[in-house]
Amino acid sequence: MKNIKAIIFDAYGTLFDVNSAAEKCKSKIGDKWENFANYWRKTQLEYTWLRSLMGRHKDFWKITEDSLDKSMAAFEIDSGMKNELLDLYKILSPYPEVRTTLEKLKEKKYKLAILSNGTPSLLNELAESNELKNLFDDIFSIEEVKIYKPSSKVYDIPIKKYDIKKDEVAFLSANTWDVSGAGNYGFNSVWVNRNKNIFDKLDFIPKNEVKNLNQLLDII
Secondary structure (H helix, E strand, O other), rough: OOOOOOOEEOOEEEOOOHHHHOOOHHHHHHOOOHHHHHHHHHHHHHHHHHHHHOOOOHHHHHHHHHHHHHHHOOOOOHHHHHHHHHHHOOOOOOOOOOOHHHHHHHHHEEEEEEEOOOOOOHHHHHHHOOOHHHHHHEEEEEHOOOOOOOHHHHHHHHHHHHOHHHHHHHEEOOOOHHHHHHHHHOEEEEEEEOOOOOOOOOOOOOOEEOOOHHHHHOOO
C-alpha cells in the first residue's frame, strides 16, 4: 500500500476482544461461555443491521443490552449476572499486539483513528481503561450519522474530517462485512483474520490479509 495518510481501525473484534467479557465470567457461566459470547455478538450485529434497515436507530449500548437480554434467555443464564457482564463489556481487553503496533505506527507519523459502531462514551472508556487513548488522533462513532456499518455514510466520517482521498486510507477490521463495506467504499481494506475464517462474498476481495495487527507493519 502506497501513499497512505490515515490508518483507521474498527474497534470491536479488531482492537478489542468482544468475548473477553463472558470469558471473565466463565467460572459462573460454565463450559457454554464461548457459545454464549458468540451468540451475544451475532445477535448484537443483527440488531444493528436490522435497525439500520428499519430506520429505527438505537445507540450501540442499548443494542448491546437488548442483545444480552435475548442471549441470556437463550442460554438460561442467571439474570443477576446482567450488570456484571455489561460492566465488563465497557472494559473489554485489547488483543496482545495492539499497543506495540499502534506505538510503531505512531512513530511513523500516520493519522491513527478508530471508526466504530460504539457510542463516543463507550469507545473513550475502552481506550482510556486500556491506556490507549493517547495513541489515537481521533475516535469516530457512527452516532455522528445515526446509522450502522456498513453504510457508506459511516465511512464518509473520517474522509470529511481529514479531507483526504479514499485510497489514502488503510482500514483494518476483523469483520468481513466491515472489510467489504469499507473496500467497496474505496478504502484500502485489510482483513484481520485471527481465526482462519472464510471471507464473505460481498463484491469485494481484500488485497491484504493479516493474522494480527503486527503484520500490518510489513505491508504499509
